Amino acid sequence: MKNWKRYTVTAALPYANGPVHIGHLAGCYLPSDIYVRYLRANKRDVLFVCGSDEHGVPITIKARKEGVSPQQIVDKYHEIMKQSFVDFGISFSIYSRTSSKTHHETASAFFKKMYDEGKFIEQETDQYYDEEVNQFLADRYIVGTCPKCGNENAYGDQCEKCGTSLSPTDLINPHSTLSGAKPVLRKTKNWFLPLDKLQPHIKAYLDEHKDWKVNVYGQCKSWLETGDGLQPRSMTRDLDWGIPVPVAGAEGKVLYVWFDAPIGYISNSIELLPNDWEKYWKDKDTRLIHFIGKDNIVFHCIIFPAMLMEHGEFIVADNVPANEFLNLEGDKISTSRNWAVWLHEYLEAFKDKQDELRYVLTSIAPETKDSEFTWKDYQARVNNELVAILGNLVNRVMVLTDKYFEGNVPDTKGCDDLQKFITEQREKVTQSIEEFRFREALSEVINVARHGNQLLSEKEPWKLIKTDKEQTGVILYDCLQIIANLGILCEPFLPFTSKKIFDMLQLDATAFSWKDIGRQDLVPAGHQLGKAALLYQKVEDEIIDAQIAKLQQTKAMSAPTPEPVKAEPTAKAEITYDDFAKLDLRAGTIIAAEKVEKADKLLKLTVDLGSETRTIVSGIAAHFAPEAIVGFQVCVVANLASRKLRGIESKGMILMADTADGKLEFVSPKNLTANGSMIS
RNA sequence: GGCGAGAUAGCUCAGCCGGUUAGAGCGCAGCACUCAUAAUGCUGAGGUCGGGGAUUCGAGCUCCCCUCUCGCUACCA
Numbered sequence: 001m002k003n004w005k006r007y008t009v010t011a012a013l014p015y016a017n018g019p020v021h022i023g024h025l026a027g028c029y030l031p032s033d034i035y036v037r038y039l040r041a042n043k044r045d046v047l048f049v050c051g052s053d054e055h056g057v058p059i060t061i062k063a064r065k066e067g068v069s070p071q072q073i074v075d076k077y078h079e080i081m082k083q084s085f086v087d088f089g090i091s092f093s094i095y096s097r098t099s100s101k102t103h104h105e106t107a108s109a110f111f112k113k114m115y116d117e118g119k120f121i122e123q124e125t126d127q128y129y130d131e132e133v134n135q136f137l138a139d140r141y142i143v144g145t146c147p148k149c150g151n152e153n154a155y156g157d158q159c160e161k162c163g164t165s166l167s168p169t170d171l172i173n174p175h176s177t178l179s180g181a182k183p184v185l186r187k188t189k190n191w192f193l194p195l196d197k198l199q200p201h202i203k204a205y206l207d208e209h210k211d212w213k214v215n216v217y218g219q220c221k222s223w224l225e226t227g228d229g230l231q232p233r234s235m236t237r238d239l240d241w242g243i244p245v246p247v248a249g250a251e252g253k254v255l256y257v258w259f260d261a262p263i264g265y266i267s268n269s270i271e272l273l274p275n276d277w278e279k280y281w282k283d284k285d286t287r288l289i290h291f292i293g294k295d296n297i298v299f300h301c302i303i304f305p306a307m308l309m310e311h312g313e314f315i316v317a318d319n320v321p322a323n324e325f326l327n328l329e330g331d332k333i334s335t336s337r338n339w340a341v342w343l344h345e346y347l348e349a350f351k352d353k354q355d356e357l358r359y360v361l362t363s364i365a366p367e368t369k370d371s372e373f374t375w376k377d378y379q380a381r382v383n384n385e386l387v388a389i390l391g392n393l394v395n396r397v398m399v400l401t402d403k404y405f406e407g408n409v410p411d412t413k414g415c416d417d418l419q420k421f422i423t424e425q426r427e428k429v430t431q432s433i434e435e436f437r438f439r440e441a442l443s444e445v446i447n448v449a450r451h452g453n454q455l456l457s458e459k460e461p462w463k464l465i466k467t468d469k470e471q472t473g474v475i476l477y478d479c480l481q482i483i484a485n486l487g488i489l490c491e492p493f494l495p496f497t498s499k500k501i502f503d504m505l506q507l508d509a510t511a512f513s514w515k516d517i518g519r520q521d522l523v524p525a526g527h528q529l530g531k532a533a534l535l536y537q538k539v540e541d542e543i544i545d546a547q548i549a550k551l552q553q554t555k556a557m558s559a560p561t562p563e564p565v566k567a568e569p570t571a572k573a574e575i576t577y578d579d580f581a582k583l584d585l586r587a588g589t590i591i592a593a594e595k596v597e598k599a600d601k602l603l604k605l606t607v608d609l610g611s612e613t614r615t616i617v618s619g620i621a622a623h624f625a626p627e628a629i630v631g632f633q634v635c636v637v638a639n640l641a642s643r644k645l646r647g648i649e650s651k652g653m654i655l656m657a658d659t660a661d662g663k664l665e666f667v668s669p670k671n672l673t674a675n676g677s678m679i680s
Numbered sequence: 681g682g683c684g685a686g687a688u689a690g691c692u693c694a695g696c697c698g699g700u701u702a703g704a705g706c707g708c709a710g711c712a713c714u715c716a717u718a719a720u721g722c723u724g725a726g727g728u729c730g731g732g733g734a735u736u737c738g739a740g741c742u743c744c745c746c747u748c749u750c751g752c753u754a755c756c757a
Contacts, residue, residue: 457713
C-alpha cells in the first residue's frame, strides 16, 4: 500500500436549490466526515473540501418561479446548508461556494488553458430556442405533457411525477416556460470535450483502480462499453447564469455546470490556502478521494478525471467511494415532493441529538445497495443500541465509581486481556474505515461498549464491593479505561458523544490520538472524575408518531396532485384556417398491431385507409395491448411526413386524447364511417 | 432494448480465492441479575440463500435461462 503524504478529501458539492436532508448526510457527508476525522485522529495531513454548487438551470427556474434572482436563491440555501453542516459536526476544512470570485477566476482560467491548448472541439448543434424572448432553452425550460403518465408539467429532460427520462421532443405540446411559445430548433456553437478520443486514457485510469467499490467500477465500465463508448460532451451552455465562457465570440454562454462544479473543489482549496493549496492538488503523493452519491459517479470517475488529465497539472482521484441511495419510509427521497427529513427540521424536533442521527444513518448507510430509513427503526436503534449499550455502560460505570470510590479512579492497574481486546478492536475499526466500510466499523465500536457490559455482568462489582473493595477497584478501573478508549474510538462517528465522555472523565481530548486506543492508563489512577450525565435520552413513542404523522401529511398533501383542475392544457399559438386546412385527417381502421422489437413503447400498426393501407408506428405500447386494439376505427393524420422509427417507416399519426387519469384514448368517429373519409 | 447493481432469518444487513453444521444486530421466547435510562448478561427458536437448469467430489458464491427492484442510457405519439 502506498504511503501517502497527505490527503485531499472532497464531499459532493450539494446543489443550492434546497436544504440538506438525511439522504445527503448518509450518502456522502457522514462517510466523508468519519473518514476525515479518523485521518486527523491519526495525525495525518488532510484537507476536507466542500461547498455549495450554485450554477445550472434548476436554480434559474426556481428563481423565476419565486420571482427573485438566482443569486438570492443560492444565498438563501447556501446559508441553510452551511449551517446544517456546522450543526451536525461535518468538519470541512472549508465550505465555500461556486459563485465566489475565486471560483469564477479558477474555473475560467481552467477552461481558458484547455481552450488555448486546443483540448476542445468546437461544434454547431441544434438547440431549442424561444423566439419570443430570444433565448436558447435548456431541456428544463421546456415543459409539456409527459407521454407516459400524462403529467402536464413534465420537463424536457424528465417527468418528475413518474420519473421517466425524456428529451424535449418526447413532450406532447412542448412549450417554453419563459414565454409559452413553442420552441424551435436553431443552430448554436458550443465547445465539446472529446471524451471519445480520451477513452483509452480513461480506460487505463480505471484499469488501475479495479479495487473500487463494485457499484462504482461497474457503472464506469458500463459507460465505456455501452454502444460506441464515450461520446463528446458539451462543456458550455447557452444560459445567462454561471461562469461566462472566457472566449471571444462566446457571449451569452456559460460553462456547463458539471464542468465548473468539480473545479469548485480546487477553488475552495485555493480560497482556504491561497499560498499553500498546490501540494493538495498537484503532488503525486497526495491521495485524492471523492465522496459522492451514485448519481455522480460518471462525473467524478470519468468526466472530471478527463478534465484534470487534459488540463495536465493535477492529480486525479485515487478512490471514489460512492454510496447508493437512502429511501425514506418506503419512498424515494425527493426535494420537490418534500419527501425528506430535513436536517434543520430534525434539529428543531430533536434538539442536541446530532449523534443519534449520525449513529442511525451510519448504521444503515447505503454502502452496497439502496437502504431505508424509517422512524421506527430510528427509535429502535437509538433506544436499543445507543442508549442501552453505550449510554448505559457509561452511566453505570460512572455511578458505580461515584458510589464506591467517590468519583476517584481506583489506584490500580489495568489487565492485559483488556488491552489486547481493545487493541484488536482498534485494528478492526481501522481496517473497516480504510476500506470505507463505516457501518461495520461503527458496529465494532459498539462491540467495545458491549464488552464493558459483559465485564460488569460477569464480575458483578455491586456484589463484590461487600467483600473485596480492591478487586472492585480493578474492575471499575478497567471499565473506566474502556470508556476513555471509547471516547477516542467513537469520535469519528459520534463527535458530540466523544466530547461528552471526555468532559465527564475530565480529560483533554486533544491529548490523545488514534494510536492511544488500547492504552490502560488513559484515565490515570487517582484522577478525579466529573459528574455522571446521561449521554442519550430514550426516544418516546409520541415523538416518533409525530414524525410519522408529519410525513403522512406531506403525502396526503401531494397525493391529489393529479388534480386535473388547473391542468388546462396550455394553449398553443393561434393558427389560421389555412394552417388547419393543410391537415389531411382521415378515418381509418386498425387491421393489425404488433409490438416493435427492442422498443418498450412502440406499436407497429397497420391501418386501412380505404384506398390504401398504411404502416404507422405509434408510441402507445404502454397503454394498449396490440391484440386489444385491432378493429378500432381511429383518426389519422394522413399527410404527415413519414419518419423512420426503430427502422420501420411510419407514415402518418394516430390522434389520441389524454384522459383525466393520465391515460390515452383513441379519437374515433362516434359511428363507424367509411375508411378514408375526410375529417374536418 | 442495452448496460450496471441488487434479491440471504419477521426486519436491517454480512458472507474473502466454490469446502464441513449459512453468520451478526434488532425483534421474539425462556432464564439470570439489580450497579444502571424496566437498562444489562446468558440461552434458544427462526433460512428450499428470488425461480429453473448446468459444471463440480462439493455451489449462497461459477455458467446459461427466467422473474422482480433500483440506477444509468436509448427509442417514442
